[in-house]
Amino acid sequence: MREREREIVVPDQLGEGLIHVPAGEQLFLDVRLESVHEGILATVSVETTAHGECGRCLEAIQRPVELEFHELFPYDRQEADEYGVQDDSVDLESPLRDAVVLALPFQPVCRPDCPGLDPVTGEKRQDGAAEESLGEVDPRWAALTAFTASTDSGTGDAPNAG
Incomplete structure (x- = not known):
C-alpha cells in the first residue's frame, strides 16, 4: 500500500454551467493505492474550491468541494471504457475529473x-x-x-x- 498527498493546479476547467472549478485552482489530493487480487484500488480524497453564480440571484459564490472516491484499476481490462493498469501505473485524471464534476451542485445557491x-x-x-x-x-x-x-x-x- 502506498499513500501520497499531492497539491496540484487544475489544468482545465472542471464542470460547466452555474458552478465549476476553474483552471488554475488548487486541488488537494490524499491518495491511497492498494494492490488487490483484481488490480489496483485507488482511494482518493479531494479538496478544492468551486466558483460560480447563485442559481436564484446570479450573485458570485465560492463553495468548498470535499469528496472521496474509490476506483479499481484492473490488471486486464474487460471493457473498453474501463480504466486499467498500464505499464505498472494508473492514470487518475479521468476518474478524478468525473468525481469532482459529479460532486458539484446542479443548482447552487448563495444561501438556502x-x-x-x-x-x-x-x-x-x-x-x-x-x-x-x-x-x-x-x-x-x-x-x-x-x-x-x-x-x-x-x-x-x-x-x-x-
Whole structure:
C-alpha cells in the first residue's frame, strides 16, 4: 500500500454551467493505492474550491468541494471504457475529473433562503420582498379568486340534498 498527498493546479476547467472549478485552482489530493487480487484500488480524497453564480440571484459564490472516491484499476481490462493498469501505473485524471464534476451542485445557491430576482424589475430581491409580490394577481387569473375551497371532508359521504 502506498499513500501520497499531492497539491496540484487544475489544468482545465472542471464542470460547466452555474458552478465549476476553474483552471488554475488548487486541488488537494490524499491518495491511497492498494494492490488487490483484481488490480489496483485507488482511494482518493479531494479538496478544492468551486466558483460560480447563485442559481436564484446570479450573485458570485465560492463553495468548498470535499469528496472521496474509490476506483479499481484492473490488471486486464474487460471493457473498453474501463480504466486499467498500464505499464505498472494508473492514470487518475479521468476518474478524478468525473468525481469532482459529479460532486458539484446542479443548482447552487448563495444561501438556502435566497429570494432570487424580482421577475418584473430583474433586481435582486431583499429578504421579505418575495411575500410582498405575491399579493399582486395576474388579471388573467383574477376570475379564479372567486372560487372558494371545497368543504368536502373526503369521507365519500354525499351531502344531504334535502
